[in-house]
Amino acid sequence: MIRFIAILLLLSLPAAAADIPASERRSGYDFMSPATQEMQRDDALNPAMLWVAEGEAQWQEAPSSAAKPCAGCHGDATASMRGVAAGYPAFDERTGKAIDLQQRINACRVTHQQQPAFAAESRPLLGLAAYLGLQSRGLPVQAPDDPRLAPALQRGEKLFHTAMGQLNFSCTQCHDANWGKRLAGSPIPQAHATGYPIYRLEWQDMGSLQRRLRNCMTGVRAEPFPYGADELVQLELYLNSRSAGMTVETPAVRP
Amino acid sequence: MTALLLVAFASFASAQTLVSYTPVGDAIPNSLTGQPGDVQRGRAIVTNRQKGLCLLCHSGPFAEERFQGDLAPTLAGAGSRWTEAQLRLRIVDSRRVNADTIMPSYYRIDSLNRVGAAWQGKPVLTAAEIEDVVAFLLTLKE
Structure with a gap:
């Protein structure tokens, strides 16, 4: 009976995920292979x-x-x-x-x-x-603290939770609700943008957070916001607040 | 006149008006095309990562396919767990069965946001492709 109630409780939880608790936040670095981690850690190897x-x-x-x-x-x-x-x-x-x-x-x-x-x-x-x-590597990400940023921060949070594209996914559905699971064999990270700009092995190139956000939008078959769009900066701002206190890794390497 | 009709037909086809269907409970009893699907074509769609996209989230009995997802239940046994009609609705518009599912609706073009130019007005799969996938999944009896 207790088990039955527990299952009922689980089923009644909304799949639209809550935020990741601070104690469970993990950098994308933690989801990488040891070889890729080593490439990031060693400045002589980091492209x-x-x-x-x-x-x-x-x-x-x-x-x-x-x-x-x-x-x-x-x-x-x-x-x-x-x-x-x-x-x-x-x-x-x-x-x-x-x-x-x-x-x-x-x-x-x-x-x-x-x-x-x-x-x-x-x-x-x-x-x-x-x-x-x-010059910030090793320091904590600082949450936006200027009250004039509040409207942009709110819009960023809303965008993070807005489903988009032909496949109709929001950021939160993967990065809050399903992090750690595998999308076509690759672990889904929690979307903590602590290492940008990054060297991404898939790109064989350096790229900005805006490039990465546009990639995800293309992945769900949405029309990406253009470079420099307010929406991308609002998303960056929300991501920054979400990762506040985590360690800056720039320049990071990602798969 | 024939040319005009052809032009009219071409623009109609590109706008991809969807076939209407009638769900009954958690199922769509009738084939979207009125025809049974093709099992082999269905398998090709399911394993194509640009077309069916299935293996991004699901795993299945496809030994040759590396890097299958684990966001969703395995496709192995899908043909035992669901009827043809239930499979059809779960592919066409899974969110009708479970509003919180992350399974995309494969046959829907309304109520979407910022759809990319290449995909506008098009469902993920055509009615015929959905019938092929249904036919193939029904063969996965575990």
Whole structure:
């Protein structure tokens, strides 16, 4: 009888999952093979470190004779940028919106260096983002704490729970309710974006969180939001709040 | 006139008006096409990861297929657990049976959100393909 009641209780639980309890949160790193983990852990093996090296060189280099390099204003990134990436997306005073780290890099480039913005997923943009991300490696992800971010955060949370595409899946159905199970042989992670930009073995390339989100949307046969869309930044913001306190791994490797 | 009719037919076909069906309880008794499906074609659809997508979530008795999913029950024995009519409804629109299931509705084009351009107005499988899959699953008696 007790068993019967227990089964009834289980059946009555909504499949639309609750949030993952803090004690059960796990990085995507934990779901990887030992070989891939080793590739991430060892900077000499991690392909993303090539992008980091390029980003570091760019930090020092003036983009034109009339413009200062990043270091000209910000100085030594290992000091001035420590922990900064862990708090992105952040509120942007100029546009009055949430912007992610790559949008911040481009805003700085356009406003202070009078240079054209880097294209989405371009090598220099990913390089700078990876170099700045590295300055937060090992630090906790910081939850968005600016009250002006609240509306964007709410929209991000709603998007995470909105079914999309011909296959009609929401993020939460896989990443909250079914993490750890296998989709065509690959474990479904919990969607903690703690290591972006990442080197993804499937891409044989570096890529941003927006690229990864667009991949998932294509996977459920939805029309992906365009690069830079507010919706993608809102999702990034929600993911950041969901992973608050977890350790930044940038630049991570993923399968 | 014939040309006009052809054009009209072509645009009708591309809009993919779905065959109407009548669920009875948790089942759809009648074939969507009025014909029985083809077992061999059904097997090919079930094991095709771009077409049937089944093995992304399910496993089944397909020794040659590596990397099967474990999000959903095995397809082995599906033909013993369900009748033909029950299988048909579970493929056509599983959410009618269980609103919380993650099983996509394979024959539905309404109430969807942001469907990609390549997929708009199209169900995951055609009526004939669904009949093929039903015919094949019925052979999986464990």
